[in-house]
Amino acid sequence: MAVAQCPASCGELIQGWILGSEKLVSCPVDWYSTVEVETGVPRKDERPLSRAMVDQLLAHWGYPPALSQQIRITLHSTIPVAKGMASSTADIAATAVATAHHLGHLLDEPTLARLCVALEPTDSTLFRQLTLFD
Template sequence: MAEACCPASCGELIQGLINGSEKLISCPIDWYSTVEVKQGTAHQFDERPLMRRAVKAALKHLQIDESWHQKLSIRFNSTIPVAKGMASSTADIAATAVATARHFEQELSNQALAQICTSLEPSDSTFLHQLSLFDHHRGEIHRQFEWVPDLNVLIFESPTQLNTADYHRIPRQQRLKQNENRLASAIRLFEQAIQTKDVTLFGKACTQSAIASQYILAKPGFEQFQTLIEKFDLPGMIVAHSGTVVGLLCDPQQHDPDAIFTTIHHSVLQTHYPMRYMKKLIAGGVI
């Protein structure tokens, strides 16, 4: 028996057309999908559809006879909201692939895992152990960042679902092109924030990307979230560029999350985002 855990993401810190192709930097949080792979009879009610495909993809990469998948059972434990832009599928796929490799006492490199994930669907970069600029279509890791700010993420979940495949059917190339300069500015700010370990610049970069996303997949109550950032002097906001969730960055040493949640509870945002959580921003990586 082997087990692996992969974190969720509260949308993306940055996403858009960057240096000629669509790329993202996921926002990994301490919320995990845990997958167990062991020899035994497969039961469909114990797994999600992409998990079995992830087993097959891992076996193929490891050059193990694919028929082995019929002799492996999968069990998972995940409370990550599905089809909200929180990387639930990536967490399932990556954890399953790594657990499969571990079952056979082997390992998957970052690049191998990237190729496995993106062969099944456009994927987040949460399976990597550093914040990463990632081509989520081609599985290419363009840059990794060593610093992660000490921030909490106040997560606001909408009842509306949007799965990855449906998002990628939205005509958006023209809007992506129009936002290219804004994204170039956002990624420059992000890189400067990492180099100087500046939380304020980090938040500004994320907010710029969130604003650009409004032109492609608008979030209800966006202006009210911006008002909250000013009212509570928060670093910034993040959104699921291909989903419906919104996050506010919050310094655990400076900000009172209960006060922010209470303010939202008594505002129009309560209607749009009735479910709320607080998680910690992490570097990411399958464990």
């Protein structure tokens, strides 16, 4: 089993058109999405974007798609959903990191960011420190 977590955001410290493109620096808060990934049957109550992240990672590393049905995702979150607090970013980022560890891979921040952005607009809370993100 592997566990990872990602914080919520209470908005942006900086957001706007900077140096020719849209950028933001999210303001993390002490609420978290914690994800456990282990071998097992998928849960019926899992969030669809978390499963999509597992599938995306399997493809990224060349695993057979059928392996997805042997990976169980358990999500615990203190982040309110659909309130603009980056709950989806926290869910998919934590899922990605936990899945990578479960499969024995390292996941650097640029790759994590690319994978998250491929699924949905993403906040910069997925980085370990405040980051200007475009």
